[in-house]
Each structure stands twice: as structure tokens, then as C-alpha cells.
Amino acid sequence: xxxxxxxxSKGIVQSGGGGVTVNSNATVKGTGLEGVVxxxxxxxxxxxxxxxxxxxxxxxxxxxxxxxxxxxxxxGGSGGGTxxxxxxxxxxGAELVVAAAVADADSTIAAGASMSVSNLVKADASGAAxxxxxxxxxxxxxxxxxxxxxxxxxxxxxAAAGEVIAYMKYTILK
Numbered sequence: 001x002x003x004x005x006x007x008x009s010k011g012i013v014q015s016g017g018g019g020v021t022v023n024s025n026a027t028v029k030g031t032g033l034e035g036v037v038x039x040x041x042x043x044x045x046x047x048x049x050x051x052x053x054x055x056x057x058x059x060x061x062x063x064x065x066x067x068x069x070x071x072x073x074x075x076g077g078s079g080g081g082t083x084x085x086x087x088x089x090x091x092x093g094a095e096l097v098v099a100a101a102v103a104d105a106d107s108t109i110a111a112g113a114s115m116s117v118s119n120l121v122k123a124d125a126s127g128a129a130x131x132x133x134x135x136x137x138x139x140x141x142x143x144x145x146x147x148x149x150x151x152x153x154x155x156x157x158x159a160a161a162g163e164v165i166a167y168m169k170y171t172i173l174k
Contacts, residue, residue: 030172031060038167044074044083044151046161051151052091055168062140065169066097066130066149067116070123074109074162075153083109084152085130087168089138091148096137102127105155109162118169140173 003017039053057063066087075083086099097117103109104126115123117130133139149166 030058032172034064034169034171035061036167036169038165039149041071041163041165042151044153044158044162044164046153046158048153048155048157050092051153053149053151053166054091055147055149055166057141057145057147057168057170058172059144060140060142060172061170062173063096063133063147063168063170064139065116065118066133066167067114067119068123068149068151068164068166069114070109070111070162070164072163073111073160074164075103075107075158075160082154083127083158084154085149086152087147087149089145089147092150093148094134094150096133096139096147098131098134099150099152100128100130108160111162116167 002014005013037055037057042051042053044051068085082101082105083103084099084101086094087097088095102115103124107124107126109124113123115121115130117133120129122129147168151164
């Protein structure tokens with residue numbers, strides 16, 4: 001995919017590389033654009049503990065969705081650990097999305113499964129769907145900021161370490 005640059009003076013220009021850059025005289029660059037920040041494949045280990053993922057959000061971003069896709073089966077096995085997922089404005093926080101137990105102690109989340117706040121689909125039948133965003137949460141910020149997702153492996157060691165790609169979808173507001 002070529003790199004696309006959108007500017008007030010030249011319009012849309014393509015060049016080598018990748019991604020989209022918006023150069024504008026607008027107060028918030030890219031007003032009206034929608035985007036997604038994703039983590040890339042992130043390993044969720046077997047051991048009990050937390051895996052934290054950071055998302056660099058641009059200035060003016062209003063978060064419209066949070067979710068994940070499983071690229072390699074996660075968890076499972078008899079007595080394996082439960083997995084909970086949350087999203088926040090601080091590392092380990094749940095200011096945006098309250099922690100949901102997306103799989104119980106005996107379940108494996110299959111590769112290809114996905115869930116998000118907006119689709120209310122469970123990643124595993126044994127787990128819970130995400131609730132909507134937390135009431136009065138700071139979904140918008142005028143300045144660039146970092147948001148966080150936490151994948152917590154709890155109870156006991158899981159049978160399978162797996163991989164997820166977490167994402168935040170946003171739109172740029174003025």
C-alpha cells in the first residue's frame with residue numbers, strides 16, 4: 001500500500017511507504033477522518049499475569065470502538081485460567097471498558113474469534129460480552145494521548161499461549 005499524504009496545498013499525493021498523513025491548516029489535523037490503531041499480534045502467555053497493550057491516539061480522537069481478534073488460540077484446557085479484558089486511560093485501568101471475563105477456566109478462544117464493544121459478540125460462548133463504554137468516560141481528547149488494554153490471565157496456567165490483535169477505532173473531531 002502506498003503512503004498517502006493529504007494536504008491543503010497539494011490535495012492527495014501518493015508516495016512510497018505506507019500509512020496516511022494529513023497536513024492541514026485545520027486546528028485538528030484530519031478532522032472527520034476515521035482510523036484504527038492496532039497492536040499487531042501480541043502473545044498472551046500461559047502463566048497467570050497481565051499483558052498490557054498501548055495505543056497511541058492522535059489529537060482530537062474520539063474512541064468509537066475497542067476490541068480484539070484472536071490470531072492463535074488462547075487459553076483453555078481443563079482447569080486452565082480465565083481471561084479478562086479491559087481498556088483504560090491508565091495502564092491496567094478500566095476507565096473506558098470494564099473488565100469482562102471473555103473466557104472461563106475450561107475454555108479456549110479459537111483462532112479467528114473476535115469481539116468488540118460495538119458488536120456485542122462473545123469471543124467464546126462461555127465468556128461475557130463487553131459492556132458498552134463506561135458512562136462519562138473520557139472517550140475524546142483534544143491532545144494526543146496513550147490508551148491501554150489489559151488482557152489478564154487468571155486462576156491457573158492456561159493450556160495454550162495464543163495471540164491477539166487488539167484495536168481502538170476512532171474518528172477525529174474538531
